[in-house]
Amino acid sequence: MVNYRKYISGVAVLASGFFLAQSTVSTVLYSQAYENQKNTLNLPSPVTSVAERTVLSAKELVDINVNTMMADPVLKNANWGFVVYDPKTKKVISSYNENTPLVPASTTKLLTTETALSLLGENYRWITQLEYSGTIDENGTLNGNLYVVGSGDPSLGTNKAGAWSYRDIISDFMGGLSREGIRKVNGDIIIQTALFKGNITRLPENVVWLENNNYYLPVGTTREINPANEKLIMKKSGLVSDKKYFYMSPYANQMVYADKYEGDGILTTKLPDAPAYLANTFRTTLVKSGIAVTGKVTPRMTDATPESRKLVSAYKSPTLGDIIFYTNQHSDNSLAEALLKTAGFQKLGDQTSESGRIVVTSHLKDESFDMIGLNYMDGSGLSRSNNVTPISQVKFLTSLMNEKYYKTYFTSLPVGGQSGTLKRMFIGAGNGQVFAKTGTLNKVKTLAGYLKTNSGKTLVFSLMVNNYSGSVDMVKKRMEKILEPALDL
Structure with a gap:
């Protein structure tokens, strides 16, 4: 039994329900004629019999609510x-x-x-691998390069959906180097991934740049910088008739604006170039741990003559089902x-x-x-x-x-x-x-x-x-x- 008192707050709404009970269509249109007639209707009292109170079906109550929302x-x-x-x-x-x-x-x-x-299937995972080329001498010196090979993992380093943090992944990489006996790297740390490689990408038209105090960026590279913050560079009303707030994006290399700004001048970015940030943090950790790296971190999106490499460690992302x-x-x-x-x-x-x-x-x-x-x-x-x-x-x-x-x-x-x-x-x-x-x-x-x-x-x-x-x-x-x-x- 439907207790219509739960949903009907006034006599006018009840009246429209009786009209709807005679209708077979699902879409209810607001009737101006009803507004003109409602004062002449002979409406039942709210304290009528049980039989009268059950005349409205659940569907009619849904329709009544839609109808009243139009006004x-x-x-x-x-x-x-x-x-x-x-x-x-x-x-x-x-x-x-x-x-x-x-x-x-x-x-x-x-x-x-x-x-x-x-x-892709709900069990799909992205894999980020640490590999090395060259040889390791008796002193533990790697005469070759380290490779951070990414696959476009969108959760890399974020802790989202159970993903590991950068610190956890780097700790695993360090353990892999220790197992291989590598105590010095006489070469570069090369970032290799064919995914999300564009340096400058633009968001689709009419994107809201600032929404609920979050500044959204397209998927793209941040090169060697930690994308923790972006700066408010200008707050000025003289440029246009209405007050606008301007920001410079170091990642997309363009100035953008928002109609509203609520914050202290710092805007949090959403998506770093995870492999680049991981590789740079990895190099810093190696050096601080006493493992010298003579070369630099460098991207290599394609490789016409790839070196022979050995797998050191492989990090698997959460499943696609977890990420979704x-x-x-x-x-x-x-x-x-x-x-x-x-x-x-x-x-x-x-x-x-x-x-x-x-x-x-x-x-x-x-x-x-x-x-x-x-x-x-x-x-x-x-x-x-x-x-x-x-x-x-x-x-x-x-x-x-x-x-x-x-x-x-x-x-x-x-x-x-x-x-x-x-x-x-x-x-x-x-x-x-x-x-x-x-x-x-x-x-x-x-x-x-x-x-x-x-x-x-x-x-x-x-x-x-x-x-x-x-x-x-x-x-x-x-x-x-x-x-x-x-x-x-």
Whole structure:
């Protein structure tokens, strides 16, 4: 039995519910005629009989909430869409603007992470190896080079998803040299990796450079610098009509700006050139430990005449399943962009973002993704040029339920009231029942995933709000209100 008092806060809402009970369509439109007529309606008292209180179904309550949100001050001027979908019947239960292309923000990661799982498999790992060339004499001097051979591990040195820190990896490398009896290196430390080698890469158009006090960079080299900080170099209102904040990126060699700055002049970067930083830190550690290195750290992306080399140590990353879990739970943008480039490299042999986009969109077409309204610009969802429709999101999520990696994919999603970016949503109703990817940009809030109903059914939903009024917390509360009666479907 549905207790409609839980969801209906006023007589006007109840009246619209009686209109909806006569309707067979899933999309509810706000009626101005209803506004003009509501004062003449003979409405039942809130304290009516049990039989009268059960006239509204769970579906009608969902529709009522959608209907009332159209006049809500926060959403009435917004561009938003909603779908709740039954994967068994393949039918829409309730919807609003289901075919409208909207900015998906970080729900874009649903597409990126699934493509990586499909192409690489959940047990895929990246390997970073330490090798040496030449010979070791009786004094322990290596007359040759050390090689740090990377494979594009996006978690290298980050501690993310259980990845080792740089210190741990270097300690393992040092142990390998000790086993080989190397006490001096008469040569260079050569970084060799064919992945992510571009010195200057640009983010997709309309990327938010500063979002929630984090400065996002494209995947690219930082050469020999520790990418701990970037500096605010100018704060001046005279350059343009509105106040802007300017930053110089030493990694992309360009000046960028943000509309808002909240910090002390230091901006944290997201993605270093991990092999370069690892190799330089490794050399420093060797010297401090009394193992002299006569040469320098130098990159060698390609090698026409490779030296014969011996493996000293091999570090394996966490599995792709572990990395995708971390990516979706924390909405990690740098990992998502690296997964995009990894997909491009694996399929086309090219580590650029453009190749990644080609591979992802091609994969989606092969999986019968509804391409109408799709504009896939990056792997993370930072670009405001990304677009997707709510109906295509739910049909895509539905199609994955038969995939062998579905359990890994499903488990990677934050859980309402319990984990990841959903830990502070659905604290009451929906706690432990909403499994979804969140998305947040300025004036963009999105949510897409799966819903476990009180009767044990699994439903699929998408809810995307663009250009809302008020605060993001206000939008979150309205999202919760829209989805709450769906728990009784």
